[in-house]
Amino acid sequence: MIRHGRQATLQLRLGDDWFTVCDAARLQPGRGAAALLPDGRQAALFLDRDGRAYAIDNRDPFTGASVLSRGLLGSASGRTFVASPLLKQRFDLESGVCLDDEGVTVRAYEVRVGNGE
Amino acid sequence: MPDATPEAMPATTTGARSAGTAGATSAGTAGATSSTPGTRPTLLLVGHGMVGQRFLEALVERGVTDSHHVVVLCEEPRPAYDRVHLTSYFEGKGADELSLTPGGFMDTHGIELRLGERAERIDREARTVTGGSGRVYAYDTLVLATGSYPFVPPVPGKDAEGCFVYRTIEDLEAIEAYAKGAGRGAVVGGGLLGLEAAGALKGLGLATRIVEFAPRLMPAQVDEGGGAALLRTIERMGLTVHTGAGTEAVVTDEDGRVSGMRLTDGSELPTDLVVFSAGVRPRDQLAREAGLKVGERGGISVDEECRTSDPAVFAIGECAQTVDGKVYGLVAPGYAMAEAAADAIAGFPGSFTGADMSTKLKLLGVDVASFGDAHGTAEGCLDVVYADSRSGTYKKLVMDPEGVLLGGVLVGDAEAYGMLRPLTGSVPPVAPEQLVLPAGAGGPVKLGPDALPDDAIICSCHNVTKGQICACGTLPEVKQCTKAGTGCGSCVKTILQLLPQTGDKGLCGCFSYTRAELYEIVKVKRITSYARLLDEHGREEARGGEGCEICKPTFASVLASLAPAIGADGYVLEGEQAALQDTNDHFLANMQRNGSYSIVPRIPGGEITPEKLIVIGEVARDFGLYTKITGGQRIDLFGARSDQLPAIWTRLVAAGFESGHAYGKALRTVKSCVGQTWCRYGVQDSVRMAIDLELRYRGLRAPHKLKSAVSGCARECAEAQSKDFGVIATASGWNLYVGGNGGMTPRHADLLAQDLTDAELIRLIDRFLMFYIRTADRLERTASWLERLEGGLDHLREVIVEDSLGICEELESLMAAHVAGYRDEWAETLQDPERLARFESFVNAPGTPDPTVRFVAERDQMKPDLAVLIPEGALTTR
Ligand code: SRM
Ligand SMILES: Cc1cc2nc3c(=O)[nH]c(=O)nc-3n(C[C@H](O)[C@H](O)[C@H](O)COP(=O)(O)OP(=O)(O)OC[C@H]3O[C@@H](n4cnc5c(N)ncnc54)[C@H](O)[C@@H]3O)c2cc1C
Ligand code: SF4
Ligand code: FES
Numbered sequence: 001m002i003r004h005g006r007q008a009t010l011q012l013r014l015g016d017d018w019f020t021v022c023d024a025a026r027l028q029p030g031r032g033a034a035a036l037l038p039d040g041r042q043a044a045l046f047l048d049r050d051g052r053a054y055a056i057d058n059r060d061p062f063t064g065a066s067v068l069s070r071g072l073l074g075s076a077s078g079r080t081f082v083a084s085p086l087l088k089q090r091f092d093l094e095s096g097v098c099l100d101d102e103g104v105t106v107r108a109y110e111v112r113v114g115n116g117e
Numbered sequence: 118m119p120d121a122t123p124e125a126m127p128a129t130t131t132g133a134r135s136a137g138t139a140g141a142t143s144a145g146t147a148g149a150t151s152s153t154p155g156t157r158p159t160l161l162l163v164g165h166g167m168v169g170q171r172f173l174e175a176l177v178e179r180g181v182t183d184s185h186h187v188v189v190l191c192e193e194p195r196p197a198y199d200r201v202h203l204t205s206y207f208e209g210k211g212a213d214e215l216s217l218t219p220g221g222f223m224d225t226h227g228i229e230l231r232l233g234e235r236a237e238r239i240d241r242e243a244r245t246v247t248g249g250s251g252r253v254y255a256y257d258t259l260v261l262a263t264g265s266y267p268f269v270p271p272v273p274g275k276d277a278e279g280c281f282v283y284r285t286i287e288d289l290e291a292i293e294a295y296a297k298g299a300g301r302g303a304v305v306g307g308g309l310l311g312l313e314a315a316g317a318l319k320g321l322g323l324a325t326r327i328v329e330f331a332p333r334l335m336p337a338q339v340d341e342g343g344g345a346a347l348l349r350t351i352e353r354m355g356l357t358v359h360t361g362a363g364t365e366a367v368v369t370d371e372d373g374r375v376s377g378m379r380l381t382d383g384s385e386l387p388t389d390l391v392v393f394s395a396g397v398r399p400r401d402q403l404a405r406e407a408g409l410k411v412g413e414r415g416g417i418s419v420d421e422e423c424r425t426s427d428p429a430v431f432a433i434g435e436c437a438q439t440v441d442g443k444v445y446g447l448v449a450p451g452y453a454m455a456e457a458a459a460d461a462i463a464g465f466p467g468s469f470t471g472a473d474m475s476t477k478l479k480l481l482g483v484d485v486a487s488f489g490d491a492h493g494t495a496e497g498c499l500d501v502v503y504a505d506s507r508s509g510t511y512k513k514l515v516m517d518p519e520g521v522l523l524g525g526v527l528v529g530d531a532e533a534y535g536m537l538r539p540l541t542g543s544v545p546p547v548a549p550e551q552l553v554l555p556a557g558a559g560g561p562v563k564l565g566p567d568a569l570p571d572d573a574i575i576c577s578c579h580n581v582t583k584g585q586i587c588a589c590g591t592l593p594e595v596k597q598c599t600k601a602g603t604g605c606g607s608c609v610k611t612i613l614q615l616l617p618q619t620g621d622k623g624l625c626g627c628f629s630y631t632r633a634e635l636y637e638i639v640k641v642k643r644i645t646s647y648a649r650l651l652d653e654h655g656r657e658e659a660r661g662g663e664g665c666e667i668c669k670p671t672f673a674s675v676l677a678s679l680a681p682a683i684g685a686d687g688y689v690l691e692g693e694q695a696a697l698q699d700t701n702d703h704f705l706a707n708m709q710r711n712g713s714y715s716i717v718p719r720i721p722g723g724e725i726t727p728e729k730l731i732v733i734g735e736v737a738r739d740f741g742l743y744t745k746i747t748g749g750q751r752i753d754l755f756g757a758r759s760d761q762l763p764a765i766w767t768r769l770v771a772a773g774f775e776s777g778h779a780y781g782k783a784l785r786t787v788k789s790c791v792g793q794t795w796c797r798y799g800v801q802d803s804v805r806m807a808i809d810l811e812l813r814y815r816g817l818r819a820p821h822k823l824k825s826a827v828s829g830c831a832r833e834c835a836e837a838q839s840k841d842f843g844v845i846a847t848a849s850g851w852n853l854y855v856g857g858n859g860g861m862t863p864r865h866a867d868l869l870a871q872d873l874t875d876a877e878l879i880r881l882i883d884r885f886l887m888f889y890i891r892t893a894d895r896l897e898r899t900a901s902w903l904e905r906l907e908g909g910l911d912h913l914r915e916v917i918v919e920d921s922l923g924i925c926e927e928l929e930s931l932m933a934a935h936v937a938g939y940r941d942e943w944a945e946t947l948q949d950p951e952r953l954a955r956f957e958s959f960v961n962a963p964g965t966p967d968p969t970v971r972f973v974a975e976r977d978q979m980k981p982d983l984a985v986l987i988p989e990g991a992l993t994t995r
Binding site for chain 1: 701703704708962965
């Protein structure tokens, strides 16, 4: 979760490595996009209105569908979340915890916006 | 008639007492004190009706099901069900929906339920009960909850084919079956149950009469004035009522089937079917034969703990005569008895000394309520009466000379019941006449629930106070924690008034304004950016934040309907707007359960050329889509991945199709019937009108979806009266109906205006839709909006027909701007390659399809493969 500069690339931490996904400018603030990871998993990437980037697993644990990237962003009590487009459960974007059912968590990724190292 | 009187079925004393016949209760040994030797004592319940089930729940709550082995003998073929709402069986509620016994309840609590087993004989010395199957059940504690049976007056012909009673699901099944071949029905008894039965017969299509011996209807609940108001209203519904007349005989034809009735006043009525509903009698036969004390007029005598004259035997519910000498025929006192008996058995203090006979019912659609000393029997009491025979309203309050409210009767308008009943026994905070007068005549003063003390009983079925209800947050919580509202349901309205939510009408956590208020703000201030709206008009704590999933699409919708008028871009995915849309609007398609999308091209009025049909078929075939004719007279193509949507729509747009907005809170379809062009009955060209309307309002975004239909004559094949706005042709023009709804809470549309010309019709619809868009809440269909609108249909008519607010010109120009500004969203989206990028499955792998969207075959088409959705440890738990 880092402010990004111009022409910066968005990177996810996978183990010890940083995986470069795309130009940060490809993301639209308030909206998400899905990325395909090398191991076949999918990540949901988001940018909030201040330009902070987030990444969580794309799979909605309540339905099994890979759709979290297509939900709407929001914030409540200072936490930024995405609401699943299917059954509307909200997930905290920093921790991956479901705000409507705290027993459920999706994986959250460390993200940075760098210059493509 | 089905034989419901236990007297007619003398208990057979089978001597079957062989060991091991009673399953776990193996009561072979006479005088056994415990069925499961050496372990827990046995509690035997006879009768699994409403009170029996409540009693079992009370036992569970008190841990008695752990300390005792509980066995239940249930005469009926199914476990306890909601007898109070029995009539809703005719409204399509199945036996399952009426059930009061949660699935798994018996197993979870180790209760042994014996269905279809009738207790035939009690041996108090041996402490056993013999069942109809011959099994013998030993008990340590016996509880009788045998209820009542319908009383059938001993008149000749009462057993003829075509005579029924009204007590069980089986009774109703028999009545329903017999009514199929009948045209007329009669109900003996004009009490609560009689009226209910009469309503049911009328609902089955029979011409129905009610014969009541007393001089008025519902003699037990209402007084003479109330009875008169009730009579007028019921007669107005087309039922025939004979009061002050008894039944002398049921007349039969040569086959022994009912053909009529002879009354004590000498008259004879033809009828094909008779339902006896002349009161109920406690089923105390078993207890009587066992030598237990019974009341003079029936009912097993019990003390405050509901114990009978034998301390090992309890009686609860309608079969019991309580310490106040009464036999209660209502469910609430029965529930209170169930609690008292469970307390006694568990060793807790608890007692039943008498109950309130208050009732509120909706009989044949008429509200009837009585509470407290409804008949004014207290010495020196005074009446305050309001009666209006035109509207069938009658209200009476009984007060003592000091102004204490003692009771009352409300007929026709029982709105005040929820407030008045808990105030009984106290001096109301306002003058009594203000409580009974209608609005506009000095009353009514709406007594808010604030006026009630904390210990006021709000739910009399479950004896729940205002204080207990206020401790919960939401209606489901109230129902779960206190059971309030789960009995007869008459208290739900008051409960809702007591729960918070009323204070803050704000749209969501981000805005303290309603949708309608936001609409005005956006319009007046010409706000075209969500961030600006949030930062300037959001709640303090929400400013500068991200907003939320509720207000973002709401603003997007308001902006879309106002766009041309306030100079915003009408394209819903323009700039920031794209980030505000729900996923469906964002992808211009409906997301399905596996993350794929459905596609619904617009087919105005349901009319389509063969060429276009072929294109749809070819597209579906080429992309492997599942196709289905929808309930909206068009075709839905399911199972497209988001990255396929542009290619599919390229083909559809080329063939002349447009977005059908199946994904948006927007105009959906205007259905049509084939109309005058082809149909021999049609009086106008309904297809043309439907197409005109659909093309005029296509793309119009609204608080909720909008549906419409046009029928070519009064036969109404297009079902226009179930639509948000519906049009029916007349010989001289069009009738416009508004506020109809199918779906969850169906509502017939109201007739707004008649015999309109084409131009008049369209002008009125323009105004109607824009007024709705302007004032409705988020996700509020026109039906609930109209229900909520103060002044209802009359007010709507004043505003949009008579222009009482002087806004019609503005409403019309807003619609004109929409019509002029309409562009097809899909065509526009396809023109811009940058916009198409959003449809890619992966931002870092353009062209790679999402591997989790997969399908399997079914009936020659495909359906989502749900198996791929549930791999590797479905829910990760922290
Ligand atoms: C496809 C269709 C069923 C079908 O196979 O026939 C359908 C499918 C859905 N309906 Fe419907 N409804 C369809 C006709 C109806 C009708 C019949 C009609 O329009 O004549 C009704 C009752 C009429 C009415 O609305 O008053 C209907 C009442 C509902 C409701 C309840 C609305 C209400 O006011 O109670 C919902 C839920 C909602 O909107 O909140 C709903 C919601 C839905 C949704 C959008 C559920 C969802 O959120 O995913 C379904 C979308 C499926 C999809 O992705 O395409 N659908 N739905 C029909 C599409 C008609 C069309 O061509 O546009
Ligand atoms: C159509 C209708 C509408 C009603 N509306 C209302 C209303 O609006 N408000 C209200 O308060 N009340 C209403 N009532 C009355 C309410 O249903 C009763 O007060 C309530 O059902 C009484 O419960 P209970 O358990 O005592 O008796 P029941 O529900 O009658 O249960 C008794 C059960 O015991 C069984 N049984 C009897 N003898 C034996 C035996 N020997 N062995 C085994 N089982 C036996 C019976 O088959 C029955 O299943 C209505 C009743 C009817 C029929
Ligand atoms: S509504 Fe009337 S005109 Fe239309 S198809 Fe039915 S019968 Fe014919
Ligand atoms: S009063 Fe009957 S459910 Fe509350």
